[in-house]
Amino acid sequence: MLTAIRRIALGIAVVAVASAILLLSDLQHRERAARRALTKKKTWKIYFVQYNDVIDVKDAERGVLDGLRESGLEDGRDYEVQILNAQGDMATVSALIDSAITGGADMLITFSTPTLQAALRRAQNVPVVYNYVASGLKAGAGKSNTDHAPNVTGVSLLPANDEALTLIKTHFPNIRKLGTLYCPAETNMVNAKIALDEAAKRLGFEVVYVPAETATDVPDASAALMSRDIDAVLQIPGNLTASAFGSIGEAARRAHLPVFAFQKSQAIGGAMVVVARDYNDSGRHAAHLAARIMRGENPKKIPLEDFAKTSLIVNLDAARALDITLPPALVQSAKDVIGDANGNR
Amino acid sequence: MTLLLSAWTIGLILALLALGVYISYRVFKFADITADGSITFGAAVAASMLTRGVNPVTASVAAFLAGCVAGLCTGILHTRFKINQLLSGILVMTALYSINLHVMGSSNVPLLSVTTITTYAQSLGRWLTGHDSATLLGWPVSARDVGSLILVFAIVLVITLIAWLFFNTNLGSAMRASGDNEQMIRALGVSVENMIVLGLCIANGLVAFAGALLAQYQGFADVQMGIGMIVWGLASVIIGRALIGTDSVGAALIGTIIGSVLFRLIIALALRWGLNPNDLKLVTAIFVFGALVLPMLMQKVKRHAAAS
Numbered sequence: 179m180l181t182a183i184r185r186i187a188l189g190i191a192v193v194a195v196a197s198a199i200l201l202l203s204d205l206q207h208r209e210r211a212a213r214r215a216l217t218k219k220k221t222w223k224i225y226f227v228q229y230n231d232v233i234d235v236k237d238a239e240r241g242v243l244d245g246l247r248e249s250g251l252e253d254g255r256d257y258e259v260q261i262l263n264a265q266g267d268m269a270t271v272s273a274l275i276d277s278a279i280t281g282g283a284d285m286l287i288t289f290s291t292p293t294l295q296a297a298l299r300r301a302q303n304v305p306v307v308y309n310y311v312a313s314g315l316k317a318g319a320g321k322s323n324t325d326h327a328p329n330v331t332g333v334s335l336l337p338a339n340d341e342a343l344t345l346i347k348t349h350f351p352n353i354r355k356l357g358t359l360y361c362p363a364e365t366n367m368v369n370a371k372i373a374l375d376e377a378a379k380r381l382g383f384e385v386v387y388v389p390a391e392t393a394t395d396v397p398d399a400s401a402a403l404m405s406r407d408i409d410a411v412l413q414i415p416g417n418l419t420a421s422a423f424g425s426i427g428e429a430a431r432r433a434h435l436p437v438f439a440f441q442k443s444q445a446i447g448g449a450m451v452v453v454a455r456d457y458n459d460s461g462r463h464a465a466h467l468a469a470r471i472m473r474g475e476n477p478k479k480i481p482l483e484d485f486a487k488t489s490l491i492v493n494l495d496a497a498r499a500l501d502i503t504l505p506p507a508l509v510q511s512a513k514d515v516i517g518d519a520n521g522n523r
Numbered sequence: 524m525t526l527l528l529s530a531w532t533i534g535l536i537l538a539l540l541a542l543g544v545y546i547s548y549r550v551f552k553f554a555d556i557t558a559d560g561s562i563t564f565g566a567a568v569a570a571s572m573l574t575r576g577v578n579p580v581t582a583s584v585a586a587f588l589a590g591c592v593a594g595l596c597t598g599i600l601h602t603r604f605k606i607n608q609l610l611s612g613i614l615v616m617t618a619l620y621s622i623n624l625h626v627m628g629s630s631n632v633p634l635l636s637v638t639t640i641t642t643y644a645q646s647l648g649r650w651l652t653g654h655d656s657a658t659l660l661g662w663p664v665s666a667r668d669v670g671s672l673i674l675v676f677a678i679v680l681v682i683t684l685i686a687w688l689f690f691n692t693n694l695g696s697a698m699r700a701s702g703d704n705e706q707m708i709r710a711l712g713v714s715v716e717n718m719i720v721l722g723l724c725i726a727n728g729l730v731a732f733a734g735a736l737l738a739q740y741q742g743f744a745d746v747q748m749g750i751g752m753i754v755w756g757l758a759s760v761i762i763g764r765a766l767i768g769t770d771s772v773g774a775a776l777i778g779t780i781i782g783s784v785l786f787r788l789i790i791a792l793a794l795r796w797g798l799n800p801n802d803l804k805l806v807t808a809i810f811v812f813g814a815l816v817l818p819m820l821m822q823k824v825k826r827h828a829a830a831s
Contacts, residue, residue, distance in 0.1 A: 182767070182774040189766040189781040196788040200527050203795050204662070262794070265803060268748035269537065269755060270790065272529060272741050277794040280526040291631055292745055298635055299742030300529070318633030318743070362621070368630060 204280055222257040222285055222472050225278035227297065229290035230266040232417060233443075234457050238289055238310045241458035245465025251472060264293070271296045279304060287468060288332075291317045298327060305477045308332030309464035310457060312369060314482050328478040331471075333464045333485045335455055337370060338440055339377035341488050342412060342453040346438060347381060349505045350410070356438075357386040357408035359399050359419050359426060367416035374414055385412070396422035400429035411437040413444065415455075423447045436500055445491040445516055450500070451508070452491040460485040489513040524662030528672050530791035534784035535675045536736045537755055541763070541783040542686060542776065543729035544756030549764075549775065550702040551722050553601075556612035556753055558730045560619030561593040563749035565731025567623040570632040570744035579640045583735045590731020591724045593619060598720030623746050630746045639739035644670035671740060678736070682729070683776050690772045698722055699772070730756075758811045759783035765814040786810075 226242070228235055243259070251257055262278060264270040275296045278286055286301055288294040289310040294317050297306045306329055308314055314334045320326025346353050356378070360367045371387060378385045386406045390399035396418070403411070403426075411430050413419055419426065420441055427448035430437045439449040442456075463485055471477050490508075495517030497504045509515060540562060547555035565586035572582040593615055600611035624630065648670025649655060656665050689695045701708045701718040709715055730752075738744040759782040766785075767778030786807075793806050 182771060185767045186774060186777055186781075189763075189778060189785075192766065193781055193785050193788065196785060196792065197527055197531075200530070200788060200792050200795060201524065201660075201662075203792070204524060204526065260797075266747075267751060267803075268745060269533065269737070269752070270794075270803070272533060273526070273787070273791055273794055276526045276529045277791065280524070280795065292743070295631075295633055295635070295743040296741055298633075316629075316633075317631070318635040368624070 220284070221255065223281070223283055224257050224259050224285045224287060224468070225281070225283040226259060226261040227271075227274050227278060227286055227288045227293045228261065228263040229271065229292045231263055235289050235310060238457040238461035241456075241461025241463075242287055242309065242465045242468075244458075245462035246469065248462070249466055249469035251469055257472065268292060272300060275300045285468060285471065287464065294319065294332070298330065302327075302329060304329060305468075305471050306330045306332070307464050307468045307471070307477075309335075309461050311335065312337075320482060323482040323484070326478075326482055328476075331467050331477045331480040331482055333460050333467070333483045335457070335460055336484050336486050337373045337377075338453045338455045338486075338488045339374050340381070342438060342440065343377055343381045343383060345451070345453060345490075345508070346383075346410070346412070349508050350436075353409040353436075354382075355384045355386065355407065355409050356412040357388070357403045357406055357410075358412055358414050359388050359390050359396065359403060360414060361391060361416055361418040362389050367414060367419070370414040370416065374412075390418065390422075393418065393422045397425040397429065400426045404429050404433035404435060408435065410435055411439075413437065413439040413449070415440040420444070423449075431499065434500060436502060437496070442489075442491060445493050445514070448493065448496050450493055450496040450502070450504075452493075453488050454491060455485075456487065456489055459487055459489075491516065493517055524659060524664050525668060526791050526795060527788075528664060528668040530787040531784060532668070532672045532675050532740060533737070534787035535672075535679045535780070536733055536740060537752075537759065537787065538679055538780040538783035539682060539733035539736070540730050540752060540756045541759035541779045542683070543726040543733070544753065545760050545763075545775065545779045546722055546726040546729070548757060548760060550699055551719055552702060553608050553719065553723070554612070555594075555597060555723060555726060556609065557593055557597045557615045557619075557723070557727055558612075558753045558756055559749045559751070560616035560623070561590045561727040561730045561749075562734035562737070562752045563623050563744070563746060564593055564619050564626070565590050565734030566738035566744035566748060567626040567632075567734075567746070568731070569735035570634055570738050571626050571628065573634055573637045573639055573739070574632060576637070579638060579643065579739065583640065583732060583739075586735035587728045587732040590734075591728040593731065594723035594725070594727030595720060597727070598723040601723075602716035602719055620746070627744060627746065632744045633742065634739060634744065635742050640674065640736065641667065641671060641739050641742075644674045646670070647674055675736065675740075679780060682732075683780065687773050687776055755783075755786065758807065759786050761811060762786060762814040765818050782814075 262274045264274055271292050283304055286297050286304055286306045288297050288308045291311050294308040294311055309332055311334055314332050319330050360371050386408055388399050388403040390396050423444050437449040439452045442454040445452040490512045491514040492509055492512045493516040547553045568589040569582040569586040597611050597615045600606045601608055645667040648666030652666050697713045698718050701715045705715050760779050763778030763782030767774050789810055
């Protein structure tokens with residue numbers, strides 16, 4: 179009994195020591211913050227808070243950094259950036275926000291929905307600019323684009339379904355039945371599926387969905403998809419299908435079906451037409467909102483924005499392999515053209 | 524200070540998860556992966572009820588019961604269908620993923636504008652400090668953070684007390700015995716199978732309850748929030764055992780809670796000191812390793828000192 183009490187006391191002591199160290203690490207900051215309040219010229223301490231570490235997030239991050247530079251503010255003089263990433267661990271997200279705030283953050287730029295939500299709850303006195311979020315409103319940032327949380331503004335990425343479907347309707351009128359793989363475990367893909375469903379119904383398309391859970395399922399699932407009497411593949415964006423896109427492209431090539439997609443990398447991977455929502459561009463856009471706040475605007479007055487810009491990428495090699503001649507109007511409106519119509523590289 | 528308060532609060536909330544893991548892992552030696560699913564299940568049930576205007580206490584209790592059902596499934600799969608422990612946990616966890624999506628209706632439910640336990644905590648904090656913000660040892664703190672910590676501490680205290688009382692009843696003792704010495708307890712006419720099912724029920728109930736509190740504290744429930752949670756739980760149990768030992772149930776329970784809080788404190792420290800977040804998991808692994816080896820080393824040193 180006595181040893182138990184002694185050991186419990188030891189445990190409590192360890193916890194107390196850890197707490198004390200944490201407080202001591204903060205002590206310097208408390209003094210520094212007080213000092214900084216006295217100096218007039220302000221260097222904004224900006225924290226990037228990210229949920230996971232994937233290529234798209236890095237794309238958005240580069241966009242924000244570029245955007246800050248473009249806005250005429252100088253790195254090191256006007257602002258300094260710290261990047262925090264929860265590495266996909268939800269329990270760490272709140273701690274990241276708290277650590278940014280205790281670290282003296284003057285502004286938070288969040289990437290992804292969970293980090294935005296944690297910031298909404300835990301960072302009510304610091305301006306928050308979000309990006310890499312499908313819908314800021316659905317995440318709880320406000321009631322409408324103009325009526326939102328007073329310290330929050332940002333950029334939502336709308337799905338590019340309407341653009342892609344309209345493009346298919348205009349340039350490829352024979353295509354009525356589309357097919358896509360999706361991963362039920364990826365929430366973004368489930369949301370993309372719901373959005374595509376709605377848009378397809380509105381624009382008169384039929385869509386076939388085939389689920390794939392892991393990368394090893396993708397070849398079989400692709401083959402199954404191609405056998406479902408579809409006219410073309412319209413691959414919705416997602417992590418699994420992005421990394422295993424080779425299998426989808428290969429199956430489509432064998433079935434002699436054109437592939438439309440939403441992710442830039444997939445044009446290089448063999449998709450014929452890609453309507454890409456540009457994370458980099460939307461990040462840059464978010465940085466411009468951040469710069470407005472740094473120049474003294476009240477975030478409450480800055481409406482939330484929906485980012486709807488897309489860039490079109492066509493792959494002539496892929497079209498040629500299917501004996502399809504892409505309409506010249508389509509090729510001309512493309513931002514990037516991959517390959518050559520005559521087969522010359 | 525904010526970081527310290529939130530490390531303590533999340534540490535205490537996850538202590539409930541750790542208590543659940545303690546029951547399955549330490550009492551029954553059952554590595555129950557269901558926890559990854561049932562913590563989200565608890566969050567999902569609580570969140571979807573809260574957005575429909577249900578009282579936070581009712582919603583949290585419902586989350587506990589939902590977790591019990593998840594544990595019941597794992598227990599039945601293992602004892603009645605003779606499916607391997609790990610596998611039955613994996614089966615239920617996998618199934619829960621879809622169920623959670625259905626319960627929430629989407630992959631993520633924000634709880635920012637509804638009444639939750641945190642709303643109560645805020646009122647409690649405001650009542651204690653008299654303002655929305657206060658000064659604690661010279662640090663400015665928000666009333667909500669203080670209120671949350673006190674409230675969560677009280678909840679954990681009550682639940683630990685109940686758990687301790689339970690493990691000292693006849694049923695609780697039988698439960699512990701069925702983990703320690705299956706043959707003896709069978710000879711006494713107790714059904715080990717029923718004990719396992721009941722134990723997993725309670726364990727996952729606690730885990731789901733932790734999920735409900737975590738969702739309310741963080742302000743949202745997300746279908747991916749449970750991924751890897753079993754690791755936190757196991758780590759807390761192991762750290763607690765290394766620090767306090769398992770002389771008695773009471774000590775083990777307290778050790779588990781201390782382990783959980785200490786674990787969050789270490790993470791907060793690592794973050795505060797600007798550790799590269801890419802290294803975070805490595806540091807946690809090293810920390811748990813240290814907690815596992817340290818007691819052994821200490822004993823060696825002691826023995827060495829006694830011998831010379």
